[in-house]
Amino acid sequence: MKRRFSIVLAGLAAATSLTAAPVLAGGPTSAEIINDAATPGDVISYGMGPQQQRFSTLDKINTTNVKGLVPAFAASLGGEKQRGQESQPLVYDGTIYVTGSYSRLFAFDARSGEKKWEYNARLPDGIMPCCDVVNRGAAIHGDKVIFATLDAHLIALDRHTGKVIWNKKLADYQAGYSATAAPIIVKDMVITGNSGGEFGIIGEVSARNVDTGELIWTRPTIEGHMGTLGGKPSTMTGKLNATWTGDLWKTGGGATWLGGTYDPETNLLFFGTGNPGPWNSNLRPGDNLYTASTLAIDPDTGEIKWHYQTTPHDGWDFDGVNEFIPFDATVKGKPMKLGAKADRNGYFYVLDRTNGKLIGANKFVMQTTWADGINMKTGRPNFIPANRPGAPNGADKGTTVFASPSFLGGKNWMPMAYSKDTGLFYVPSNDWGMDIWNEPIAYKKGAAYLGAGFTIKPIAEDHIGALRAMDPVTGKIVWEYKNKAPLWGGVLATRGNLVFTGTPEGYLKAFDAKTGAELWKFQTGSGVVGSPITWEQDGEQYVAVMSGWGGAVPLWGGEVAKTFKEISQGGSLWVFKLPK
Ligand SMILES: [Ca+2]
Numbered sequence: 001m002k003r004r005f006s007i008v009l010a011g012l013a014a015a016t017s018l019t020a021a022p023v024l025a026g027g028p029t030s031a032e033i034i035n036d037a038a039t040p041g042d043v044i045s046y047g048m049g050p051q052q053q054r055f056s057t058l059d060k061i062n063t064t065n066v067k068g069l070v071p072a073f074a075a076s077l078g079g080e081k082q083r084g085q086e087s088q089p090l091v092y093d094g095t096i097y098v099t100g101s102y103s104r105l106f107a108f109d110a111r112s113g114e115k116k117w118e119y120n121a122r123l124p125d126g127i128m129p130c131c132d133v134v135n136r137g138a139a140i141h142g143d144k145v146i147f148a149t150l151d152a153h154l155i156a157l158d159r160h161t162g163k164v165i166w167n168k169k170l171a172d173y174q175a176g177y178s179a180t181a182a183p184i185i186v187k188d189m190v191i192t193g194n195s196g197g198e199f200g201i202i203g204e205v206s207a208r209n210v211d212t213g214e215l216i217w218t219r220p221t222i223e224g225h226m227g228t229l230g231g232k233p234s235t236m237t238g239k240l241n242a243t244w245t246g247d248l249w250k251t252g253g254g255a256t257w258l259g260g261t262y263d264p265e266t267n268l269l270f271f272g273t274g275n276p277g278p279w280n281s282n283l284r285p286g287d288n289l290y291t292a293s294t295l296a297i298d299p300d301t302g303e304i305k306w307h308y309q310t311t312p313h314d315g316w317d318f319d320g321v322n323e324f325i326p327f328d329a330t331v332k333g334k335p336m337k338l339g340a341k342a343d344r345n346g347y348f349y350v351l352d353r354t355n356g357k358l359i360g361a362n363k364f365v366m367q368t369t370w371a372d373g374i375n376m377k378t379g380r381p382n383f384i385p386a387n388r389p390g391a392p393n394g395a396d397k398g399t400t401v402f403a404s405p406s407f408l409g410g411k412n413w414m415p416m417a418y419s420k421d422t423g424l425f426y427v428p429s430n431d432w433g434m435d436i437w438n439e440p441i442a443y444k445k446g447a448a449y450l451g452a453g454f455t456i457k458p459i460a461e462d463h464i465g466a467l468r469a470m471d472p473v474t475g476k477i478v479w480e481y482k483n484k485a486p487l488w489g490g491v492l493a494t495r496g497n498l499v500f501t502g503t504p505e506g507y508l509k510a511f512d513a514k515t516g517a518e519l520w521k522f523q524t525g526s527g528v529v530g531s532p533i534t535w536e537q538d539g540e541q542y543v544a545v546m547s548g549w550g551g552a553v554p555l556w557g558g559e560v561a562k563t564f565k566e567i568s569q570g571g572s573l574w575v576f577k578l579p580k
Pocket residue numbers: 035036037038039040041042043044
């Protein structure tokens with residue numbers, strides 16, 4: 001009771017109501033959220049639909065008129081808190097909801113840009129986000145808007161007022177846990193992952209009652225750990241010590257830090273898992289399941305239905321967290337239910353989403369030094385053993401190797417889009433490498449658990465970033481757009497034959513979805529690392545994106561970060577439309 005009272009007080013203090021919206025009952029139901037992709041008048045889920053294809057059926061803005069796109073308004077997040085703005089806005093009932101850096105959530109009027117309220121989570125001093133103070137987006141359900149915070153809490157706010165409805169601790173931030181992903185809503189449950197893979201934490205997916213925040217099930221991602229269902233132990237993940245030696249499974253990593261997708265057709269959740277701990281792979285023989293994998297999870301029980309590990313025994317921090325996007329295509333004359341993932345390790349994987357069977361794996365980056373292709377029979381990479389960083393020699397560091405992609409990935413967190421019209425995936429990718437070496441390491445609660453050092457380097461003269469259109473059936477790159485700075489923002493595809501994405505140089509750009517021709521750009525004043533959306537309102541089509549440079553590149557980018565240190569920080573929502 002005492003705890004509840006204090007939460008209510010904190011909520012009152014933190015919410016600033018500028019224009020008092022009438023408190024209306026109701027809002028999007030789980031069924032409406034699952035149907036989000038078919039209702040272009042709103043955006044009520046991360047990824048614009050549970051499958052997160054980021055495809056809109058709107059075509060009022062198209063290849064012939066996009067050059068006329070102009071700002072409708074911009075809205076600053078204000079304050080001194082800038083840094084990376086990796087959020088995707090939501091739009092519902094005349095309001096734009098967007099999360100900001102430092103665990104903030106804002107509601108703006110979708111017609112004027114006027115701020116309705118903002119909520120600032122009170123973060124403790126000791127938070128340990130690995131890769132900037134970002135947040136990637138919120139979920140909406142009924143009267144609530146829900147987001148995760150850097151101190152590993154999940155908070156539901158009244159979407160009309162910004163006041164706290166419930167606030168639940170996901171995990172112990174002092175052990176290195178944090179949370180940055182957008183939650184997803186499935187069957188009146190709010191489903192989230194966790195962050196902290198650089199701190200020897202245990203990855204987990206959890207489902208909670210969306211109305212109360214009460215826990216329904218948990219599924220740890222590291223074998224040997226017990227799941228829970230309805231407050232009781234359910235089943236063990238995997239088999240204890242099958243792919244881990246000794247006690248290493250207790251600090252095994254596998255963070256689910258990017259959240260997941262949901263496919264209503266197969267009733268499966270797809271969550272990717274991060275690197276095993278520590279980075280130094282010589283310390284942990286075995287495949288280290290279920291790290292660097294895609295897991296298919298039953299949303300009703302939290303049981304793992306299948307898994308596919310992209311990087312067994314990872315030694316390069318190739319987190320397998322990237323979004324697995326369900327799509328349908330005909331392969332060798334056979335219509336199939338598929339899913340695709342552009343992995344941090346540089347390969348674009350297509351799986352049968354009903355059973356996890358590998359259908360295709362092709363390189364989408366310039367170079368993969370760690371493996372020479374993927375064996376289509378076994379589904380395992382053809383490792384190049386000489387290019388795995390060597391074991392430390394006593395207290396001395398091990399042999400340094402050059403590895404490409406760098407640990408920041410052929411693709412990092414930034415979500416790709418799939419066009420139902422072109423049948424192509426639009427992958428925001430990066431070509432870069434790193435020098436990497438291993439060092440001795442021992443686990444200590446709340447301390448970095450790497451046992452490795454690194455320096456990131458460019459590998460091409462003219463670019464690091466490359467937006468690539470991948471044909472998932474042939475595995476071929478159909479077109480590419482090269483960008484000088486690393487791409488770090490999400491992608492949007494539309495029926496107007498357009499693809500939108502942002503650049504660190506500050507532009508939101510539009511491309512022809514079939515040819516890759518650049519058709520439009522707008523300078524937003526800071527680097528764009530958010531994910532654009534589009535919707536229809538009052539008969540007009542709108543496009544919105546967050547601007548605000550940050551994320552992992554300026555913190556960890558080594559030689560690459562130096563090149564782009566002049567980019568100004570920011571924190572603004574930009575909204576565009578065609579002139580009337
Ligand atoms: Ca919708």
